[in-house]
Amino acid sequence: MTMATSPADPHFRSFHDALPAATTWEAVARGAETAPHGFALRVIERGGAEAVLTRGDLATLAAAGARALAAAGIAAGDRIVLALPASRLFLALHLGAGAIGALPVVVAPPAVPVPDPARAHLADIARRAGARLLIAEAEPAAALDGLEAQAPGLTVAAADRLLAAGLRAALPAMTADPRGISHLQQTSGSTGAPKLAVVHHDRLSANLAQIAAAICRGPEGVGGDVLVSWLPLSHDMGLVGLNYALRWGVPMVLADTGEFVRNPMNWPAWMSRHKGTLSPAPNSAFQMCARLARLRPPRGLDLSAWRVALCGAEPVHARTLQDFSAAFGSHGFAPETLRPVYGLAEATLAVAIPPVGGCVTDPVDADRLAAEGVAAPAGDEAGRRLHAVTLGPAVPGAAIRITAPDGTELPERRVGEIEVASPATVGGYWQDPAESARLTRPDGWLRTGDLGYLADGRLHVTGRAKDLLILGGRNFTPAQIEDVAEAAADAAITPAVIAVGLTDETIGTETLHLLLDTRLGPEEARPAIAQRIRDALAEAFGLTGIGTHWIAAGLVPRTPSGKVQRFRCREIVAARLADRQAAASKNKTTPAPGRITG
Incomplete structure (x- = not known):
């Protein structure tokens, strides 16, 4: 059974048509023109330093990044690797790349000294992308000396020096093609070497509209949220989250991941201090915070403004979400705030989001699931039970179906491969026609490689086919x-x-x-x-x-x-x-x- 809405779905179309711009750079430029002093981002950088940026500030940063990249010989279509933490440096170079049509690949900033596996990974990504430039902070850039020998045509540059060198450079043309490529996104790499998914501006726009349509009643309400994110910008959930704020004009608190790692309780503290209403995170983050709150109950938190807590990026455990609700319920966190979700880089990000909140599970007969691949409801006679977390229906404008290995569509409650039809599915993998061909069925449906089943139109993920x-x-x-x-x-x-x-x-x-x-x-x-x-x-x-x-x-x-x-x-x-x-x-x-x- 296919659970679907169509790209022509009026609810999805109302959000898609309401997006203020066709590219992120266009949204930044328009925001600077219409409300230059309007609040855009609060950036919490590594070490805890904070900077408040207006919409005019974002346009200024983008122009500085564009000058620096152009002065370094980067033009439209060139690939650059950004190995930077969440910071004003990152924003300048990422937005600047988008403005001139260069294609960024965001990777995790390496530690210093750079471990050999991290060096090998950066060289591999640079080779795969055919990158001309890898940009890091000064210390990691110096530690990556010699990386050019492992990636022909690559130059490693320190972000601050690059921006300083571009101060007197001429401002290049800043007109990103709305039909072109937005960025290259690393896939998870959990079952093999990461690939580079090609994300076009129009696919990104579609997914930003789908997310908003899934969590907001109408387009007019999107800008009323306050997004708080500490997720790695190298991860699709982190980078799409940043684009969600910039494209929809949603006020955002953007924190460096290291500040969460240093103290996970910073996350609920940021939500309380800045009246955050929207925040995504993986299951492990919810569990860490629940455990720490039990060990040392926090004081003075007010989480009553938090209306959507998206939990995804890894298997979602009902026990974790129940523990989080219990730990923070006395601080105003409502259980219905939680929304377990499903997505992947090959669909830009979001595939399934529950229309209403709360952690719902589907009790099934564990023996029949293992022996027959049937998710039969667990009755009183069931010997063993498994509680599968319900991840919601397809986001508006998308469709989900479950298939057998030969591509035959399976009925509800039969486990098979999850496949997706969506205007947000990516345009294949960069310079990898063989893997790109395996990514989709002949009828255009995206093969996720994940296993799951549908029950009452809601998706339940059971694992990876390869695992x-x-x-x-x-x-x-x-x-x-x-x-x-x-x-x-x-x-x-x-x-x-x-x-x-x-x-x-x-x-x-x-x-x-x-x-x-x-x-x-x-x-x-x-x-x-x-x-x-x-x-x-x-x-x-x-x-x-x-x-x-x-x-x-x-x-x-x-x-x-x-x-x-x-x-x-x-x-x-x-x-x-x-x-x-x-x-x-x-x-x-x-x-x-x-x-x-x-």
């Missing part, structure tokens, strides 16, 4: 297993458990292995924690013979946006098992199956 675990002939997604395991371990952080499957040739099926975060408990408590997890998984799913492997959080392979790279986790488990087998062979012993620890 599917086949255990004893039954299908499980990592999220199903991890949610039960983390609850059994009373995890205060997430992800604290990472589930992977390895083929065991002796029994002809996959065996389940869990990477357990050492922060779950001290060394002496870990055997008991692992046993509680095994007992919980046996009770919930009938699973036995589970391997457990302890790992420090800093050793878990992650993408630049922080998502777990499961294929790398499988490699870690396989290497540990090989080492164990080698040690056992040397000692002429046979490793005991199942309860592997390490």
